[in-house]
């Protein structure tokens with residue numbers, strides 16, 4: 001069984017995916033980390049994230065055993081990730097490994113932006129996890145404060161709105177719900193409520 005979970009930045013889809021994976025005993029791939037790793041590698045080399053040939057080379061030779069969420073978190077890397085993610089050849093270079101992961105075991109959960117639409121249109125369950133930009137900014141701000149005590153809510157909200165516009169507006173694999181995705185709006189739900197709602201949707205579909 002394949003579960004595809006898509007949604008915008010800070011919608012809660014990552015936490016939800018990890019909890020669902022442990023609940024159902026499925027493997028989990030956070031596909032945002034792939035784009036983050038490419039963006040981070042460019043930054044580490046002092047290159048522009050929009051440097052297409054360099055981004056494609058890095059994507060083609062990406063070492064997926066070194067995808068560390070702590071190392072790759074942060075809004076600067078997220079921003080670089082969303083720039084490289086708009087390059088069609090980068091997306092093409094990362095497609096095969098995502099599909100292989102999806103079909104590698106008895107069950108897989110992949111979360112990202114285009115899992116239900118492009119990577120795994122055949123997924124048995126598709127969830128599109130959303131929340132209002134303000135709710136997402138509040139959550140992201142709370143997390144970011146632990147790392148950077150001077151970060152403001154306004155700057156986090158501006159960052160989220162910018163990332164939404166880029167992810168939804170790009171021509172290749174834009175962020176849109178698959179026609180057969182179930183919508184899960186977590187604006188007024190805490191993590192536990194969102195998890196319970198997602199379990200019900202998965203059980204109803206599977």
Ligand code: C5P
Pocket residue numbers: 009010031032033035036078081082083085086111112113114115163167
């Ligand atoms: O989900 P996360 O914030 O880690 O993703 C970082 C960026 O990677 C997103 O803003 C998006 O541009 C890109 N991404 C994507 N397709 C995916 C996963 C992430 O384009 N499947």
